[in-house]
Amino acid sequence: MHGILRLFLLQKTKAMLKEFFYHNSTERKATAVLIALVVLMFALCWVWPYLVPAGKTDFTAFKSEVEAFKAGLYSIEEEENFEKKRYQKKYYSKSENKSAEAQSINPFPFNPNTADKETLLELGLSEKLVKGIINYREKGAVFKTKSDFSKIYNLKPEDFELLKDYIQLPDSIEKKSSFEKKSFQKSKVEIPILDINQATAEELDKLPGIGPSFAERIVKYRNSLGGFHNLAQMEDIYGLSDSIITVITPFLKLKSTEIKKININSISVEELKSHPYLRWRHAAAIVKYRDKNGPYKSVEMLRTLHEFNDAEGTYWKIKPYLSL
Secondary structure: OHHHHHHHHHHHHHHHHHHHOOOOHHHHHHHHHHHHHHHHHHHHHHHHHHHOOOOOOOOHHHHHHHHHHHHHOOOHHHHHHHHHHHHHHHHHHHHHHHHHHOOOOOOOOEOOOOOOHHHHHHOOOOHHHHHHHHHHHHOOOOOOOHHHHOOOOOOOHHHHHHHHHHEOOOOOOOOOOHHHHHHHHHHOOOOOOEEOOOOOHHHHOOOOOOOHHHHHHHHHHHHHHOOOOOHHHHHHOOOOOHHHHHHHHHHEEOOHHHOOOEEOOOOOHHHHHOOOOOOHHHHHHHHHHHHHHOOOOOHHHHHHOHHHOOOOOHHHHHHHHEEO
């Protein structure tokens, strides 16, 4: 009985499958065409790279544009903040260091024109301040009144008030008679206001505290820079003290248009490294990038070079001297 039942079910199943998979002549042809098309598509995908080699796209120009754009994202505010930090670091850090190292003022009678280093230190003045006073005197300058001493660079107003009554100098100079005043004015040599980018060594020599040596040194440094774009750059001149700079600054003016620009798209490594603000590694990096990627499209692209991301602020120093 069971054998008959199994045979019946098997025959029934075969009949159902045969009916399900049965195709007429038209359907069989369509199926064959469809299978052929699928096989052809797979074969074409496999051989296509060999028939049509893929071309390589040159992204060099696009890459340069992207780098220029990235460099331009740095705002003007960042540049101003850098300059502000640069000068704050120079001046405010000095004040902080002096406050930390400052000695308490110990006033006693003294003459700033004759007091030696030990005497000035005993007053409680800092080493740097004492050095400035002595340099000021060595240049031929003289303190004529008490208020003259208050003009010493870095002398705090509160310290001057403590020392004021002990300074052995008059509060003021007696006025000359009208006749003496006229005679003095005739013999007095007026110091002209000089353009720091055009003044000769002979003209600079006439400034108070500047001798022939410093005058030549200023001119030489100016020429190597290509001109000053800021009077604060004089602080980079070897041997020129802060006290002297303070004295001569009122007699100087500046014309930024006199600056000699450097074309970074044509200058050589040898010429670049001769600039005071650049070293060999900076010069080589500028030329290497230009040779590899083509001409610079903006000066700001130098900021993408790691050689210019240094603590010395090389990029900001050299930027005013660069052009395309």
